[in-house]
Structure formats: structure tokens, C-alpha cells
Amino acid sequence: MRKERSAVYGKVARWRVRWVDDSGREQSKVFRLKEAAQAHLDQVTADVVRGEYVNARNSQVTFGVVAKEWLAGKGTRKPKTVAGYESLLDHLVLPRWRGVKLKDITHGDVQRWVSGLSANGSVRMEGRGLSASRVIQAHQCMSAVLKYAIRTDRLAKNVAAGIELPRKAEAERRCLTHGQLWDLAERVGEHKAVTLVMGYCGLRIGEVRALRFKDLRDQTLTVRASVTKVTGKGFIEATTKTHRTRWVPVPQVVWELLPSGDDDALVFPGRDGFLTDFEYRRAFDQAAKDVGVPGLVPHELRHTCASLAIAAGATILAVQRLLGHETASMTLDLYGHLYSDDLTNVANALDTAARALSA
Incomplete structure (x- = not known):
């Protein structure tokens, strides 16, 4: 040079x-x-x-063109995941950035956009801001497109890095007692077994939908698939969230309530195929009010399963395997607070073991 x-x-x-x-x-x-x-x-x-x-000519391309390429490369992801990307792009990201050249996007522009989403970014309600979670998702989507632009030699750096993002409120994880869980199950009518499977086996609602009778053997559930509803595409059956199969033992009292049928038939079908959210939530929401936990959502039965398992003496590793988490650290982050941190109990247990040797 x-x-x-x-x-x-x-x-x-x-x-x-x-x-x-x-x-x-x-x-x-x-x-x-x-x-x-x-x-x-x-x-x-x-x-x-x-x-x-980076050659300056490469960064003359618009964000919209690069976003289209980036999305096209997500074909191997689950349909629901891709639909989520499409929704973020169409409603929140592209309306602001579609026609902007990559070279013209600045860190300050991105910060002002993020702040604007928090203040009045709602698509449905003018003047209302988006939730912190939704704003963070929109920023992550834009940042992912810019990272793709870097990998394809259109940008030298990601101007969306280091943005001040809103803080998500700490989510309340409600856990039912055995009594509350059974009371709830008794009130959901035909969905009693569904409720108990989620509450005692920790399955996600999509995994419950996908269960077939061939997955029920020797008082164990083989959780190999999940069914989700994707806007415009209907129900899609795919692998589990972690893409792994897991085997979940079922308490005898719950196993006895499970129906029987042909191997390929659904264990918990809906009226026209897969069980819909509407079919289950119609009974579930009212039952939750009746037992004193209004606003309870089905996913909290998964938290209930973790809580009851820990109370029964399950280790973090056992809870991880039960729920199908990717890592034990994830399980610990979510449920570590449910374990006793009283070191006096540890000392007492060691004392008991030592005394047994000298008895």
C-alpha cells in the first residue's frame, strides 16, 4: 500500500x-x-x-437484503423458531432497517431504536412500549443479521454490540404442592391425566401432545418429539427442544390413569387431531382459579415437578435428566434455590455416619 x-x-x-x-x-x-x-x-x-x-463496496448493500439471506440460512431450524424470526423481522426490525445500507447503521442509531421499542414499540397498541423480553429478542435478531454480515465480509464490526437493553423482571415460578396438584387435576375433567403427567413427569405441553402409545412402556415415557402450532402452518411435529430423546419414569398412581390404544395413536388427542391450547386451557384456567392459583399456566406444572422431585430428595443431575435440560448448570440456575443451604444438616448427617462406625 x-x-x-x-x-x-x-x-x-x-x-x-x-x-x-x-x-x-x-x-x-x-x-x-x-x-x-x-x-x-x-x-x-x-x-x-x-x-x-472490509471493502467499502460490500457494505453498500441494504440491511433488508442481508436479513433475507440470513433467514434463508435458517432452514434447518425448527419451524416455530423460524416463524419467530420472521415475526421479529417483519414487525419490529425491517420496518426500521430494511432500506438502510449497512455502512450507514451506527451504534447510536441502534440504541435509539431499542429505546424507542421500549417506549412506544407496540404494533397493536399505539403509544405502548414492548415488554423487555420482546425488545431483547428484537435486538438479538438484528444483531444476528449484522454478525452474518461480518461473516460474509460486508461489515468489520457489529454496531449492535454493547447496546443498553431493558432489564427483564424476575419471573415468578409458582410450584404447587401435592394437594394442590391433585385438586387441580380433579377439576380439569377429561384432562386429569394430562395435568398429572406434566406435574409429576415434567413434560412440556408440546411433548405431551406428541406422546403416542408406543412411547409408553414399563411405566416409563419415551419423550422423543414435540408438537407446536406455527402461525399459518398449523401443528408441526419435530424433535424435542434439546433434540434429544429422554426416558421419564412415571409414578404408579399416575401410570394407572393413563389410557391404552394402538401404538401409533396419540395418548392425549384433541377433538380434531392434536390437543389444542384452547381445549386444554379452557378447563385448566378455570380449575386454577378454583384451587386458589389464578393465572397459573401449564408450564408451571413443569416447575411443580422440579419442586416435588427436589423435596423427595432428587439431585440436580436427576432433575436435569427428568426435565430434559441441556445442562445441569441450567437446572441449578432455575431450581438451586429450592435446595437447602443449611450446613448444620450436613454436619449432623456426617456426625450420624461417623457415630455409626463406632457404635
Whole structure:
């Protein structure tokens, strides 16, 4: 790379910076001032050394074009996940960034956009802000597109990094007692067994929908699939959230309530196929009110399962396997507070064991 004084502009002195890009092509740019030319040369040199050099022409492409490419590459993800990306792009991200060139997006612009979503970003209710969770999802989606632009040599850095995001409120995880769980199950009518399977086996509602009679063997559930409803596509059956099969033992009292049927038939069908949210929630929501836990959602039965298992002496590893978490650390983060931290109990247990040897 070198700089040359150019006479092509007549009497006005110009300074031309020449360099070779990462594809081997010579590039050049002209400056009026020598200082500006030197600064540009220094910047290009530094970018090349750090491996961050990007041809300016590459960043002329609009965000919308890159977002379309990025989304097209998500074909291997679950349909519900892809639908979630599409929703974020269509309603929150692209309306602001679709026609903006990558080179024109600044950190400040992204920060103002994020702050605006928190203040009045609601699509359905004008003047209302989005929840912290939704704002964070929108930012993550935009940032993912920019990271893709970096990988495809259109950007040198992610200007969406380091943005001040809203804080999510700590979610309340309600856990039922054995008595509350059975009281709830008795009040949901035909969905009693569904409720107890979620409450004692920790299945997600999508995993319950996908259960077939061939998955019920030797008082154990084989959880190999999950069924979710995707807007515009109906019910989609796919692998579990972690893409892994797990085997969940069923308490005898719950096993005795499970129906029987042909291997490929659904254990808990709906009226027209898979069990719908409406069919289950219609009975569940009223039952929750009746037992004194209004607003309870089916996923909290999964928390109930974890709580009851821990109270029964289950280890973190056992709870992880029961619920199908990716890692034990995730289980610990969610439910570690349910374990006793009283070291006196530990000392007493050690004392009892030691005394037994000398008895």
C-alpha cells in the first residue's frame, strides 16, 4: 500500500491512497489533505493487520437484503423458531432497517431504536412500549443479521454490540404442592391425566401432545418429539427442544390413569387431531382459579415437578435428566434455590455416619 500525490485535478493538490484488498485487487481513494490521506492509510493498514478489513463496496448493500439471506440460512431450524424470526423481522426490525445500507447503521442509531421499542414499540397498541423480553429478542435478531454480515465480509464490526437493553423482571415460578396438584387435576375433567403427567413427569405441553402409545412402556415415557402450532402452518411435529430423546419414569398412581390404544395413536388427542391450547386451557384456567392459583399456566406444572422431585430428595443431575435440560448448570440456575443451604444438616448427617462406625 502507498500514497501518491496526484496532478489529475489540475492546480489543486490531491493525495491518493492505494492499497491491495484481501481479494488481491488494487483499491484507491483520493483526499485533499495529506493528513486525511495518511489517517485513512493508517486505518486500512490497522484493519488488515487485525483481519477486520472490509471493502467499502460490500457494505453498500441494504440491511433488508442481508436479513433475507440470513433467514434463508435458517432452514434447518425448527419451524416455530423460524416463524419467530420472521415475526421479529417483519414487525419490529425491517420496518426500521430494511432500506438502510449497512455502512450507514451506527451504534447510536441502534440504541435509539431499542429505546424507542421500549417506549412506544407496540404494533397493536399505539403509544405502548414492548415488554423487555420482546425488545431483547428484537435486538438479538438484528444483531444476528449484522454478525452474518461480518461473516460474509460486508461489515468489520457489529454496531449492535454493547447496546443498553431493558432489564427483564424476575419471573415468578409458582410450584404447587401435592394437594394442590391433585385438586387441580380433579377439576380439569377429561384432562386429569394430562395435568398429572406434566406435574409429576415434567413434560412440556408440546411433548405431551406428541406422546403416542408406543412411547409408553414399563411405566416409563419415551419423550422423543414435540408438537407446536406455527402461525399459518398449523401443528408441526419435530424433535424435542434439546433434540434429544429422554426416558421419564412415571409414578404408579399416575401410570394407572393413563389410557391404552394402538401404538401409533396419540395418548392425549384433541377433538380434531392434536390437543389444542384452547381445549386444554379452557378447563385448566378455570380449575386454577378454583384451587386458589389464578393465572397459573401449564408450564408451571413443569416447575411443580422440579419442586416435588427436589423435596423427595432428587439431585440436580436427576432433575436435569427428568426435565430434559441441556445442562445441569441450567437446572441449578432455575431450581438451586429450592435446595437447602443449611450446613448444620450436613454436619449432623456426617456426625450420624461417623457415630455409626463406632457404635
